[in-house]
Amino acid sequence: MYSKTVMDHFKNPRNVGVIEGADGVGEVGNPLCGDMMSIYLKIKDEKIHDIKFQTFGCGAAIAVSSMLSEMAKGKSLDDAKRISNKDVADALEGLPKNKLHCSNLGADALKLAIQDYEDKKAGKKRPTPKRAEKHEHTHGDKCYCPYCDSEVEEGATFCMACQTDLEEAH
Amino acid sequence: MAMINLDHLSANPLLPAVQAAMIEAIQKNYGNPSSQHKIGDQAAVALDKARESVAGLIHCATPKEVVFTSGGTESINHAIKGVAFAKADKGKHIVTSNIEHNAVLRTLRRLKMMGYQVTSLPVDEHGRVDPGDVAKAITDETILVTIMHSNNEIGTIQPIEEIARITRDKKVIFHSDATDSVGVVPMDVQKLGVDLLSFASNTFYGPTGVGGLYVRRGTMIWPLLDGGVQENNKRAGTENLIGIIGMGAAAELAIKDMPSRITYAKHLKEKLLRELPNHIEEYIVNGHPEWSLPHLVSISIKYIEGESVVLLLDEESIAVSTRSACAAGALQASHVLLSIGRDFADAQGTMVITFGEDNTEEDVERFLTVLQVAVKTLREISPLYQKPAN
Numbered sequence: 001m002y003s004k005t006v007m008d009h010f011k012n013p014r015n016v017g018v019i020e021g022a023d024g025v026g027e028v029g030n031p032l033c034g035d036m037m038s039i040y041l042k043i044k045d046e047k048i049h050d051i052k053f054q055t056f057g058c059g060a061a062i063a064v065s066s067m068l069s070e071m072a073k074g075k076s077l078d079d080a081k082r083i084s085n086k087d088v089a090d091a092l093e094g095l096p097k098n099k100l101h102c103s104n105l106g107a108d109a110l111k112l113a114i115q116d117y118e119d120k121k122a123g124k125k126r127p128t129p130k131r132a133e134k135h136e137h138t139h140g141d142k143c144y145c146p147y148c149d150s151e152v153e154e155g156a157t158f159c160m161a162c163q164t165d166l167e168e169a170h
Numbered sequence: 171m172a173m174i175n176l177d178h179l180s181a182n183p184l185l186p187a188v189q190a191a192m193i194e195a196i197q198k199n200y201g202n203p204s205s206q207h208k209i210g211d212q213a214a215v216a217l218d219k220a221r222e223s224v225a226g227l228i229h230c231a232t233p234k235e236v237v238f239t240s241g242g243t244e245s246i247n248h249a250i251k252g253v254a255f256a257k258a259d260k261g262k263h264i265v266t267s268n269i270e271h272n273a274v275l276r277t278l279r280r281l282k283m284m285g286y287q288v289t290s291l292p293v294d295e296h297g298r299v300d301p302g303d304v305a306k307a308i309t310d311e312t313i314l315v316t317i318m319h320s321n322n323e324i325g326t327i328q329p330i331e332e333i334a335r336i337t338r339d340k341k342v343i344f345h346s347d348a349t350d351s352v353g354v355v356p357m358d359v360q361k362l363g364v365d366l367l368s369f370a371s372n373t374f375y376g377p378t379g380v381g382g383l384y385v386r387r388g389t390m391i392w393p394l395l396d397g398g399v400q401e402n403n404k405r406a407g408t409e410n411l412i413g414i415i416g417m418g419a420a421a422e423l424a425i426k427d428m429p430s431r432i433t434y435a436k437h438l439k440e441k442l443l444r445e446l447p448n449h450i451e452e453y454i455v456n457g458h459p460e461w462s463l464p465h466l467v468s469i470s471i472k473y474i475e476g477e478s479v480v481l482l483l484d485e486e487s488i489a490v491s492t493r494s495a496c497a498a499g500a501l502q503a504s505h506v507l508l509s510i511g512r513d514f515a516d517a518q519g520t521m522v523i524t525f526g527e528d529n530t531e532e533d534v535e536r537f538l539t540v541l542q543v544a545v546k547t548l549r550e551i552s553p554l555y556q557k558p559a560n
Contacts (some may be wrong), residue, residue: 010481011482012480013551016550016551035475037553054552055551055553056473056475056515056551056552056554059481060476061475062478062551085260
């Protein structure tokens with residue numbers, strides 16, 4: 001079901017842990033589908049000097065966190081912000097369709113961690129890390145089924161195209 | 171390394187006697203039971219024999235009450251839709267429970283799209299329905315009560331006899347999804363008092379793709395599949411004779427071996443539950459302590475997610491099942507686990523272990539050792555474990 005790269009990162013995740021006194025922290029999660037992720041950054045010369053993560057989730061979620069941490073390490077903040085969910089999934093040699101939502105978590109957590117660092121630097125009050133209850137609408141205003149990518153109505157709990165339950169996950 | 175199968179609910183090896191019966195049928199009995207010649211007669215004799223075996227397993231009044239189907243899902247669809255369509259002029263109200271299998275839930279959802287009303291009853295913390303709630307839910311419009319015999323995620327067995335007394339009293343048809351019970355625990359449809367009972371052959375070491383629906387004589391039900399007059403006019407289409415012969419052979423073995431199978435499974439289950447605290451901390455055992463499938467253990471392990479555990483165990487050649495949303499591909503926590511009061515995170519860390527004849531005490535010990543390492547590994551990664559205050 002999973003690619004070799006996914007299994008490798010799942011079994012031997014890189015950069016697991018917490019950075020005490022991190023320069024930036026990003027936390028995302030979706031208790032409904034179960035995945036939660038925290039990313040810790042140490043920044044030096046506007047580059048990601050060190051990165052650690054913690055993840056509660058399935059094999060894909062853990063592999064995504066690990067791969068993302070490797071991709072981000074050493075990058076400038078601007079380059080790191082440009083890492084997309086798709087980049088992570090591609091680097092993992094693809095994810096099963098119903099696991100693509102897991103890859104969203106990784107890039108979202110990284111962006112939040114960078115934002116946290118930039119806010120602190122700009123003297124803004126550090127926002128309390130908050131776990132999102134629902135997925136953001138990543139394709140713009142419209143909602144799409146996470147299984148078949150058909151457009152579904154806002155708030156729909158059932159995809160007519162592929163006959164699948166959606167609940168809050170779309 | 172040979173695989174240790176602790177997921178007998180998903181897949182059972184075909185027992186040698188079942189294999190032998192099927193292979194003999196493949197080689198010698200290719201006929202169509204409906205044909206009017208000797209090749210057909212031979213097939214019809216084998217079909218009748220299998221029907222008698224299966225009827226014996228569930229104690230039907232007559233073998234004619236067994237309808238062979240393609241498995242539990244078809245039987246459930248047949249029972250629910252068959253009654254809903256046959257009794258639509260009497261009413262369109264159906265009573266069920268909150269912890270049914272998807273085969274029931276989605277069949278009922280389909281009927282709701284067609285104008286039927288469904289009342290779904292809550293369960294207690296062990297997953298049992300209160301028969302009093304069933305009595306209260308039944309109205310003049312109620313045509314069917316459908317409540318499972320045992321649950322596939324927590325193993326809890328429902329008070330079917332008590333519910334049947336109520337449905338008989340109120341003259342409402344009662345269907346029970348016994349897919350995970352028939353062939354595992356003693357089953358007597360006459361004593362239970364159900365009108366319809368769904369079951370599957372692969373639950374008791376028979377082949378997949380074949381199952382049965384018990385239809386009490388005189389129960390108003392339409393066929394799901396229309397066509398020929400097979401299966402006493404209740405299920406059209408040429409029978410899956412090879413599969414049915416395998417199911418018959420498996421039923422004979424289940425009748426004979428059930429007491430020893432139950433004793434053995436209970437022994438392994440007790441060993442696992444007794445030794446589990448020596449290996450992991452912070453978990454919940456799901457289900458009813460007494461009214462439970464003898465071979466099933468359901469545990470919710472805190473701070474970790476089930477699919478990750480399954481993958482790590484699989485790497486060590488141990489097969490278990492999880493009810494995490496991620497693994498189910500459903501992206502939502504199990505409705506069964508939420509119904510018995512587990513929170514989202516605990517529901518995510520739920521594993522189901524089901525024992526079979528091929529398991530040994532060494533299997534349990536190896537499972538516990540490997541599980542201990544897997545849980546430790548995953549908790550080290552988990553943000554919930556580091557910050558349990560949340």
